[in-house]
Amino acid sequence: MTPHEYLVVEVTEACPHACVHCYNYWRENRAPVLAPDTLSRKEIRKLVRNIRRTAPLKVVALSGGEPLLRPDIAGICSDLASDGLDVAVITSGALLTPARAARFPVGTTFEITLFGADAALHDRIVGRSGAFDRVLNGAVSAIERGCSLVASIVVTRLNAGHTRDALELGIALGADAFLLNRMNFSRLTLPRAGELGPNVEQLRDALAAAEAVAVQYEASISVSVPIPACVIDPAPYRHLHFGWCPRGGAQAYYTVSHNGLLRPCNHSSVVLGDLRKTPFEELVTGRAAAAFWAPIPPACSTCTHPLRDVCRGGCPAASDECYGTREQADPLVQLAHGQSAYAGV
Amino acid sequence: MATKKASTPAKGVDMKALAAELGVPIKEGKVTALRDRYFVTIGKTKTPVPVGEVIDPAQIKKLAGQQVSVIAIGRTIVAISGLGWRPPIIVCYIPVPDFVKAIRQDLRAVVLKGMVDKQIITPELQQRLLAGE
Numbered sequence: 001m002t003p004h005e006y007l008v009v010e011v012t013e014a015c016p017h018a019c020v021h022c023y024n025y026w027r028e029n030r031a032p033v034l035a036p037d038t039l040s041r042k043e044i045r046k047l048v049r050n051i052r053r054t055a056p057l058k059v060v061a062l063s064g065g066e067p068l069l070r071p072d073i074a075g076i077c078s079d080l081a082s083d084g085l086d087v088a089v090i091t092s093g094a095l096l097t098p099a100r101a102a103r104f105p106v107g108t109t110f111e112i113t114l115f116g117a118d119a120a121l122h123d124r125i126v127g128r129s130g131a132f133d134r135v136l137n138g139a140v141s142a143i144e145r146g147c148s149l150v151a152s153i154v155v156t157r158l159n160a161g162h163t164r165d166a167l168e169l170g171i172a173l174g175a176d177a178f179l180l181n182r183m184n185f186s187r188l189t190l191p192r193a194g195e196l197g198p199n200v201e202q203l204r205d206a207l208a209a210a211e212a213v214a215v216q217y218e219a220s221i222s223v224s225v226p227i228p229a230c231v232i233d234p235a236p237y238r239h240l241h242f243g244w245c246p247r248g249g250a251q252a253y254y255t256v257s258h259n260g261l262l263r264p265c266n267h268s269s270v271v272l273g274d275l276r277k278t279p280f281e282e283l284v285t286g287r288a289a290a291a292f293w294a295p296i297p298p299a300c301s302t303c304t305h306p307l308r309d310v311c312r313g314g315c316p317a318a319s320d321e322c323y324g325t326r327e328q329a330d331p332l333v334q335l336a337h338g339q340s341a342y343a344g345v
Numbered sequence: 346m347a348t349k350k351a352s353t354p355a356k357g358v359d360m361k362a363l364a365a366e367l368g369v370p371i372k373e374g375k376v377t378a379l380r381d382r383y384f385v386t387i388g389k390t391k392t393p394v395p396v397g398e399v400i401d402p403a404q405i406k407k408l409a410g411q412q413v414s415v416i417a418i419g420r421t422i423v424a425i426s427g428l429g430w431r432p433p434i435i436v437c438y439i440p441v442p443d444f445v446k447a448i449r450q451d452l453r454a455v456v457l458k459g460m461v462d463k464q465i466i467t468p469e470l471q472q473r474l475l476a477g478e
Contacts, residue, residue, distance in 0.1 A: 143477040172459075174477070218446070
């Protein structure tokens with residue numbers, strides 16, 4: 001048995017948007033919604049059932065690409081929900097019309113991304129005019145259907161000053177949980193880090209805005225993509241939940257590619273194996289998985305921050321994608337101040 | 346989805362092992378409290394304790410006025426004996442049921458009206474939202 005309760009399934013690589021911060025390693029491709037090797041609805045159900053034989057899955061997040069591009073996405077949700085799983089659909093929300101929403105099981109969670117309350121800014125970030133209005137309509141459609149709404153606020157340099165607006169828009173739309181995700185880097189976005197990545201001051205301002213919203217509205221806000229403790233100490237933000245990489249532990253969310261290949265997480269392009277051929281348990285307890293999670297950046301070994309044992313250099317997948325090694329700390333550390341403020345004390 | 350907030354038990358720190366790993370001595374200090382802030386005084390040096398994400402305020406409150414063993418490097422408090430370190434809740438990217446907590450309807454209504462007044466949300470969407478509650 002393995003302890004894993006969460007799983008991400010990327011049901012397609014296709015996406016109608018071109019978000020400036022998109023980290024997906026296939027973002028340059030024009031992937032079809034259903035490629036020849038894409039898992040069918042039936043295969044997804046079978047694959048998840050197989051995983052549940054050795055893992056106590058509770059939540060399956062359907063992601064992409066844009067999962068709502070798949071015509072059978074509501075059916076996939078129904079299959080998983082009727083198997084007793086909580087299902088979350090990670091989507092832009094732009095394709096969720098009332099008619100489509102009505103096909104999803106009541107209680108499905110839709111996680112939509114907001115960047116502020118400015119339509120022009122939203123459309124600029126996602127690279128598609130009219131997207132903002134469609135996202136609002138999608139969020140309302142989810143609420144009308146009796147589904148849960150989670151607002152994911154992605155903080156980039158372009159919208160860091162709009163964090164409060166984004167959270168309040170999520171509240172107005174009926175969201176009952178919030179993720180505050182700072183932009184995470186990949187080899188495709190790192191060259192544009194100076195233009196797109198939030199600096200430390202912007203991140204602090206965004207966190208302060210989120211802290212104020214959490215207090216004022218008693219909102220549950222998770223700072224999900226790790227912000228290494230040497231970049232910003234989370235201690236002052238007492239009403240925010242800070243997330244750290246679970247590094248393959250019980251709360252890891254291994255990610256299934258559209259074609260059944262298993263990866264350590266959604267941010268990584270590393271393939272651990274093919275779930276069509278090898279059981280989940282064998283892949284997550286195998287050498288490739290252990291090797292992926294093991295490295296701790298040497299610069300972090302002398303860190304004295306109280307969070308060092310959970311931080312461990314931030315997002316190892318981002319380091320791997322950007323530098324080709326997990327021996328370096330999260331790219332955010334280098335971008336923030338060259339090296340860890342706690343290293344070498 | 347569940348609506349309860351995650352609650353994790355405090356975890357003790359193996360002071361000897363941590364001190365050995367960091368190559369620093371275990372010192373003796375005293376915990377003091379000033380309103381909602383807490384300090385450890387080692388010798389003549391008074392250092393604030395980072396209460397919040399890692400250290401449970403309720404726990405350190407109980408230690409106020411007591412002598413404790415401390416691991417410190419410079420002015421950074423790394424660990425305090427008798428004080429559980431709250432392991433942070435680990436979550437990234439996907440919504441976890443433990444974090445779902447509905448916003449009070451009266452607060453939400455005010456925000457929604459504000460968004461309509463600013464013409465960010467249309468009256469039509471507002472009506473649909475109100476009907477969907």
